Amino acid sequence: MKxxxxxxxxxxxxxxxxxxxxxxxxxFDEASESDKLWTLALFTSRRPKRSVKTTLLRxxxxxxxxxxxxxxxESYHIVxxxxxxxxxxxxxxxxxxxxxxxxxxxxxxxxxxxxxxEKEVHIKHAWKQLDAQERFVFHKIITGGFRVGVSQxxxxxxxxxxxxxxxxxxxxxxxxxxxxxxTTFEELILSENIRDDLSKPYxxxxxxxxxxxxxxxxxxxDWQAExxxxxxxxxxxxxxxxxxxxxxxxxxxxxxxxxxxPLTAYIPDGTVIDGELxxxxxxxxxxxxxxxxxxxxKNVSKKYLKEVPVIIMAxxxxxxxxxxxxxxPLSERRxxxxxxxxKCPDSLMQPSVIVENDDWGRLAELRExxxxxxxxxxxxxxxxxxxxxxxxxxDWWKWKVDPLTVDAVMIYAQRGHGRRxxxxxxxTFAVWDGEKLVPFTKAYSGLTDAEMGKVxxxxxxxxxxxFGPVRSVNPELVFEIGFEGINKSTRHKxxxxxxxxxxxxxxxxxxxxxxxxxxxxxxxxxxxx
Amino acid sequence: xxxxSLLTFSSKGIYCEQADVYIDPWKQVDKAIITHAHSDHARWxxxxxxxxxxxxxxxxxxxxxxxxxxxxxxxxxxxxxxVAFSLHPAGHIIGSSQVRVAYQGEVxxxxxxxxxxxxxxxxxxxxxxCHAFITESTFGLPVYTWPKQAIVMDQIxxxxxxxxxxxxxxxxxxxxxxxxxxVLAHLDTSIGPIFSHGAVANTNEAYQAFGISVRDTQRIIxxxxxxxxxxxxxxxxxxxxxxxIGSPWTRRLQPFSLGIASGWMALRGTxxxxxxxxxxxxxxxxxxxxxxxxxxxxxxxxxxxxxxxTNLFAxxxxxxxxxxAEVVETLFSGEGEEQRDATAEEKGKGEEI
Numbered sequence: 001m002k003x004x005x006x007x008x009x010x011x012x013x014x015x016x017x018x019x020x021x022x023x024x025x026x027x028f029d030e031a032s033e034s035d036k037l038w039t040l041a042l043f044t045s046r047r048p049k050r051s052v053k054t055t056l057l058r059x060x061x062x063x064x065x066x067x068x069x070x071x072x073x074e075s076y077h078i079v080x081x082x083x084x085x086x087x088x089x090x091x092x093x094x095x096x097x098x099x100x101x102x103x104x105x106x107x108x109x110x111x112x113x114x115x116x117x118e119k120e121v122h123i124k125h126a127w128k129q130l131d132a133q134e135r136f137v138f139h140k141i142i143t144g145g146f147r148v149g150v151s152q153x154x155x156x157x158x159x160x161x162x163x164x165x166x167x168x169x170x171x172x173x174x175x176x177x178x179x180x181x182x183t184t185f186e187e188l189i190l191s192e193n194i195r196d197d198l199s200k201p202y203x204x205x206x207x208x209x210x211x212x213x214x215x216x217x218x219x220x221x222d223w224q225a226e227x228x229x230x231x232x233x234x235x236x237x238x239x240x241x242x243x244x245x246x247x248x249x250x251x252x253x254x255x256x257x258x259x260x261x262p263l264t265a266y267i268p269d270g271t272v273i274d275g276e277l278x279x280x281x282x283x284x285x286x287x288x289x290x291x292x293x294x295x296x297x298k299n300v301s302k303k304y305l306k307e308v309p310v311i312i313m314a315x316x317x318x319x320x321x322x323x324x325x326x327x328x329p330l331s332e333r334r335x336x337x338x339x340x341x342x343k344c345p346d347s348l349m350q351p352s353v354i355v356e357n358d359d360w361g362r363l364a365e366l367r368e369x370x371x372x373x374x375x376x377x378x379x380x381x382x383x384x385x386x387x388x389x390x391x392x393x394x395d396w397w398k399w400k401v402d403p404l405t406v407d408a409v410m411i412y413a414q415r416g417h418g419r420r421x422x423x424x425x426x427x428t429f430a431v432w433d434g435e436k437l438v439p440f441t442k443a444y445s446g447l448t449d450a451e452m453g454k455v456x457x458x459x460x461x462x463x464x465x466x467f468g469p470v471r472s473v474n475p476e477l478v479f480e481i482g483f484e485g486i487n488k489s490t491r492h493k494x495x496x497x498x499x500x501x502x503x504x505x506x507x508x509x510x511x512x513x514x515x516x517x518x519x520x521x522x523x524x525x526x527x528x529x
Numbered sequence: 530x531x532x533x534s535l536l537t538f539s540s541k542g543i544y545c546e547q548a549d550v551y552i553d554p555w556k557q558v559d560k561a562i563i564t565h566a567h568s569d570h571a572r573w574x575x576x577x578x579x580x581x582x583x584x585x586x587x588x589x590x591x592x593x594x595x596x597x598x599x600x601x602x603x604x605x606x607x608x609x610x611x612v613a614f615s616l617h618p619a620g621h622i623i624g625s626s627q628v629r630v631a632y633q634g635e636v637x638x639x640x641x642x643x644x645x646x647x648x649x650x651x652x653x654x655x656x657x658x659c660h661a662f663i664t665e666s667t668f669g670l671p672v673y674t675w676p677k678q679a680i681v682m683d684q685i686x687x688x689x690x691x692x693x694x695x696x697x698x699x700x701x702x703x704x705x706x707x708x709x710x711x712v713l714a715h716l717d718t719s720i721g722p723i724f725s726h727g728a729v730a731n732t733n734e735a736y737q738a739f740g741i742s743v744r745d746t747q748r749i750i751x752x753x754x755x756x757x758x759x760x761x762x763x764x765x766x767x768x769x770x771x772x773x774i775g776s777p778w779t780r781r782l783q784p785f786s787l788g789i790a791s792g793w794m795a796l797r798g799t800x801x802x803x804x805x806x807x808x809x810x811x812x813x814x815x816x817x818x819x820x821x822x823x824x825x826x827x828x829x830x831x832x833x834x835x836x837x838x839t840n841l842f843a844x845x846x847x848x849x850x851x852x853x854a855e856v857v858e859t860l861f862s863g864e865g866e867e868q869r870d871a872t873a874e875e876k877g878k879g880e881e882i
Contacts, residue, residue, distance in 0.1 A: 012797065012800070013807055014806060015804060015806075022844065039607025065671065067671045068845075068848070068849060071670075071671060071841065071844075071845055074670075075670050075671060075672045075843050076798075078672070078838075079672055079798065080798050081798065082673075084796070084797055085672060088671075088672040088673075088674065089671050089672055102755055108652060244579070414575070417798075418797075418798055418801070419797065419798055419801040419802050420802065421796060421797075421799070421802075422796070422798060422799070423798075449802070450836070503675065522767075
């Protein structure tokens, strides 16, 4: 554990990518096979099942440290991280420990079959052996949420450095359904045969937002333009007579969408398709919110199958007849893709609509109308582009329509977490409903660190009431809020819910009387909802 | 508080009516006792000052050569209208004092800022028995536990050595009064040369001129023929105040690694937010355990918490110890803790931290 906790601490101490890669590669060179495997698992969000509730951890830590629970809670609000709060509050260890990471994970998993009293003894015993740094990691393993700024990309680079293997190959191997219980480092990363697992997806190719004018990209005819959809980016795999549906977040979601199962009858074995899972009814996409509600259900009821049916809007072809197609040019992949999709029922799969593109100016005009087509904008893909791994510049760009905006008044502020711990960084905004301010959204991002520092200081001086980590503040500050979409909501007093709200600008030039109204938001809802 | 209390909390600061004396006042008064020379405690414009002998050089440097200043050694008393005032080591910085106020058998102590750990530079903290104790509570939360100074200084020295081996300068951020001298005293001079930012050098020199020993460093020269250049800093550590973070001043040091020595670095969120390469947990204030030990050691029945997480700390004392506690609003409060934190961050100085 010392080794892994040390890695964690060191990773935390640098913002420099190269330094992180070096640290990770160095760690892989030293660590045991099982520790390497678990490290990969933890950094790719494959943590052991939660075996103990955090409320119990709080109680036991309170008990052992003689710090009352209320004070522990208050401390947590200020620290912004429960794993860290518990680690800091507990008394110093009285025993040594020599177990490595995987042994501690086994120790944690032993609790799965324990009664509460046994768990308490088990956890307290661990706390007596682990120092503050190790305890922090120990808590993170239990509670999940390893955020150390180790991206998949970084992990892949470090592994490549450690093994000498090609990065794309490693990125592919890290995908899919593996678990440390069922594989070894050797098998996962080093073995010759990568495809024993039928369900194994390819890494997605992700685009950056276009920042320059499209004219900079060259001839419009070299570029395929298609509508960008707001669903779940997914990968459909048909192999061995079975179908597997993966989300971009690497979740296997096959069972959530049983209506897509029949596709196996239309699509031959050895086919992998990249597309957007989209709620789609009567020829038009539904709101993302509808899809979200459906996913939120434990069981897919008949009602949802009927009310929120889904299709796959097919973007690209990654595998065909069992062959990896990613090195073929987009134009060829697209041609085969169209022939495959043509054989599938419209109600299950459609090819993403390609937009005519012989003039950047005309395309720009069309983009402005994206919302009328229920789309978020356009995707631009170079026709001769290969299918790359991860987020890459150059060949694919997303060219989203400008966000909708509203000027709103801040009325609540809340302390943030992580890097924003103990800083009032999360705000609730309101618009005018007659003489009253009605809250309609929260937003967490968009300000620079310097602006956030100023708002934080302002919040502390302009607090009206405190409710735990939340404060109501004097309604004085106006912000421009940007968002991608707007929907009806029965859960909110305002009657609306926004998609991807964020702060675009602190309008220091505006008085609260100049903020927008609820009527305006309902007009937007009418138009785009 | 009742009007007949020995010390009261007025809009100008802590006040002793019987002697007509203020302690660390923030508005202009006739007689002020100063716990230590940090700018939020030793303010400009008092008619007469009383402070510890070792606070003199800094107070004259910052408040003016000609201030009317009477000094005391630790344990020495002055009597004003029947009230005995004496100063006792607070361990915060050189010359920092707790103020003991005694009148007709009643004893109050004003802690000023203090820490329990002996830092090898300031005279170590000594508990003073009293009936009522006015304590700071800057770090009055159980998540604040300081590592031993020796461990932190090892971390700083090995960070410096590591940087030096790669020809990267080490810029360590420490308040120019107190933290800078503390860090300086424990640096391993075999690693490389030590440079001081002007604000730190001024403080060091004021001490030296007064006969207080501070290790020699090179003052960074920014102009003229003797100007330091980047190559002078390759193996060096540079001690500078927080105001230089992100300023053009640091360009002369590039490439450099940025380290911050502060108690606030105990929290991961703060460390990450400050975007320093390294955060070293080194504070001149008492940690949670230190505050509680200090309060117990005074034997005080009543405690007044100022600065920091006062509300939470007072609630803790009231609900879970035999001490009766109240919150005292100071100039910085309403919201002591955070305000002070915020003010410090805004100004980029806040030397009290």
